[in-house]
Amino acid sequence: MGTQMNSIVRNTCLALLTLMGTTSFLWANEPISPQSCVCGCQCGAACQCGYSQGTSCGCSQADDCVKGEDEQAENASYANWKYWHNYSHGTPWDYYDASLTERARGTCYGLTGVWLPEDPILFRPFIADPHQVCYSVGWRFNDQVLAKNVIDVSYGDTLPLYRWFYVWPWWGQMQVEIEGALWAVFAPLQESAPLINADYYVAIPITYAIDKWSFRIRAFHVSSHIGDEFLIEHPRFIRKNPSAEFLDFSVSHDFTDEIRLYGVIGGILHQDESFKTKRFYAEAGTELRLEGLGFIDCRQQLYGLPFYAMHFRYSADFKKHVDITYALGYEWGRLRGRCKKVRLFAEYHDGYSVEGQFCKFPTNYFGIRLVYGY
Known part of the structure; x- marks a missing residue:
């Protein structure tokens, strides 16, 4: 039984390492589109922050966004509630393309993935x-x-x-x-x-x-x-x-x-x-x-x-x-x-x-x- 367990663990580890190595090679050179670099303001609205790899993600619209956040806090409509509910659950996944997430930040710097997300x-x-x-x-x-x-x-x-x-x-x-x-x-x-x-x-x-x-x-x-x-x-x-x-x-x-x-x-x-x-x-x-x-x-x-x-x-x-x-x-x-x-x-x-x-x-x-x- 011990030999079988060692074999199962060894094969699982080898399969995992092979998968990670293969996928890293396949997507290491994935092109970055000019509009792919976006970041989110404090209330979740997207704003463009650059058009090339390595551009600093600074939000010029931050002040307006904070004002919008205050308005949302005072007048939380059903539409606003749906937006924030989607944000918290990660669905729909469009949120990850228009906010300050690992994916948005990584794309800004030409990364295809991130460790310990x-x-x-x-x-x-x-x-x-x-x-x-x-x-x-x-x-x-x-x-x-x-x-x-x-x-x-x-x-x-x-x-x-x-x-x-x-x-x-x-x-x-x-x-x-x-x-x-x-x-x-x-x-x-x-x-x-x-x-x-x-x-x-x-x-x-x-x-x-x-x-x-x-x-x-x-x-x-x-x-x-x-x-x-x-x-x-x-x-x-x-x-x-x-x-x-x-x-x-x-x-x-x-x-x-x-x-x-x-x-x-x-x-x-x-x-x-x-x-x-x-x-x-x-x-x-x-x-x-x-x-x-x-x-x-x-x-x-x-x-x-x-x-x-x-x-x-x-x-x-x-x-x-x-x-x-x-x-x-x-x-x-x-x-x-x-x-x-x-x-x-x-x-x-x-x-x-x-x-x-x-x-x-x-x-x-x-x-x-x-x-x-x-």
Whole structure:
């Protein structure tokens, strides 16, 4: 097993290095158009800053733009709200061509890409996915598999490594990332509040985005571990080793500023012999953001809005009914920087457990979660 794991890791690293080297060579000499150098003022309006490589991006219209920002803060219309909402989410992707972003600055200096980009990620996580990569804490009620009261926590983030600005076939943006996360569940009302299960995740996603479409191909590893105190309290529980390597492909489309649909297909490349699951799986979902019920504060660079989301999972191991998670809550976010968000929402899960060795058992629960992430 160790030899197989070493081979998988080695081949993945070689493939990643080959991809980065090939793409850097292909687009190293991409021509810079005279009108490609633009920068954004403080309120987001675009202004031309030069016509040749290396031109300084100084906005001569900054004063007028600041005045416009004050007017927006005092008279935030629905049209202004839609503009800022697009800004914060990175859709439509025209924002990246007309603002102070890595792509706009890099193009000014003739770059085809940038290391460690600070712009928002190209492929956003799924709000209703119980195992999204984020920082979160929640309380579940009446989980039919784990316990009547469960605290679930997660620690996870995305490290963008490199972003290419203009990539075939549609000259969108492509990014290579590293993701890592831990999802853990505890039984807080039991004696010693034992850790029940912990899932460890590491991934190398490659994402691509153009206009309102975004794509992701991801190779990742997940391993699960039962808590020691849980095993002591349940001496007849037979511990297995749910550990596997996966490969999946995801597509996301923002039909409007308020409606997002997505789908995922994937398979298991290798799994531990002690805990076998069916190789192929699929996921799908939708997210609805109610802009008309939200707010925008341009001076604080802050916005908020309610949302509703659904996440569906399918596996041949799910033999009794469909696996669905519903989420309803409120989202706050910044309009600058990497545009991370805070979400407070209620969720209802009806399907199968998402926790490691318990994943083949049907369950349902109601929960409250607080999330910080993309």
